[in-house]
Amino acid sequence: MSTERHVPTKETPPPDSGEGIVHEYDGILEADNHLPRWWLITLYGAIAFSAVYWMGYESFKTLPSPRDAYAIEQAKAAAAEAEKLKAMGAASDENLVAMAKNVAAAAEGKEVFAKNCVSCHAASGGGGIGPNLTDGAWLHGGKPMQVYATIKDGYVKGGMPAWGALIGEERVRLAAAYVLSIKGTNVTGGKAPQGAPEP
Numbered sequence: 001m002s003t004e005r006h007v008p009t010k011e012t013p014p015p016d017s018g019e020g021i022v023h024e025y026d027g028i029l030e031a032d033n034h035l036p037r038w039w040l041i042t043l044y045g046a047i048a049f050s051a052v053y054w055m056g057y058e059s060f061k062t063l064p065s066p067r068d069a070y071a072i073e074q075a076k077a078a079a080a081e082a083e084k085l086k087a088m089g090a091a092s093d094e095n096l097v098a099m100a101k102n103v104a105a106a107a108e109g110k111e112v113f114a115k116n117c118v119s120c121h122a123a124s125g126g127g128g129i130g131p132n133l134t135d136g137a138w139l140h141g142g143k144p145m146q147v148y149a150t151i152k153d154g155y156v157k158g159g160m161p162a163w164g165a166l167i168g169e170e171r172v173r174l175a176a177a178y179v180l181s182i183k184g185t186n187v188t189g190g191k192a193p194q195g196a197p198e199p
Contacts, residue, residue, distance in 0.1 A: 078104035091173055096144035099177035109178025112171045116163065125182045127191030130160070134185045137193035142183060148176040 023030035056063040064072065082105035088095050099105040114123065120130035131139055139158060140150045152172045154162030164172050 075104065078102055081105075082108065091145065091148050091169075091176075093144040096148055096173065096176055096180060099173060100144075100180035102177075105174060105177050106181040109174035109176070109181070112167065112175045113178050116167060117175065120159075124187045124190070125179070125185075126187040126189055127194075131194040132187075132191040133179050134182050134187045134190055135193045136184060136197045137195045138198055139195035142198040144176065144180055147179050147183075148172065151175050151179070 021029050022032040057065055082099070082102050099109070113121075113125070117130075120128055121133055122128045125133040127133065131137075136142070138146070140146060140155055140160075150160065152162065152164035152169075154160045154164075156162075163175070167175075
């Protein structure tokens with residue numbers, strides 16, 4: 001039995017290649033083999049996917065990006081939580097604080113505030129005819145139920161109307177939640193503090 005090894009040359013390709021040698025460099029032979037079909041399918045699939053991804057997410061923005069999708073899901077969760085908070089029964093310090101911390105509830109409260117309160121308290125809450133709601137001083141108390149009662153029942157002597165009968169219980173809670181959410185933010189250009197600081 002012969003132990004002689006077959007050494008391919010340009011004229012004699014490797015016996016298992018079925019192709020001719022196209023390069024030889026420093027004793028290393030390179031055959032022109034076709035790439036496997038599965039590899040080509042993977043390559044072309046990746047190219048097609050990247051084209052669809054780029055057109056959908058980057059060029060035409062027809063598909064939500066992962067960040068947008070996450071924001072949408074977060075907004076849905078916050079809205080569901082806000083509905084749950086609004087249905088929790090009688091107003092309390094705990095409920096109002098929870099609503100103030102809920103993004104969707106605070107956003108709804110901001111809309112109520114913008115429609116009814118800006119003429120006296122300014123869009124920023126920094127005060128105008130009425131006091132600054134973003135500092136630490138309060139004319140009628142800054143605790144959650146005190147803020148709620150001030151909005152709902154008003155304070156006629158100070159020119160604060162009773163909003164409860166005008167906008168309803170739910171909107172009063174939302175407005176109170178928004179006021180609590182901006183409390184202590186001390187917006188620039190706000191009115192000088194009025195009343196006593198909250199203990």
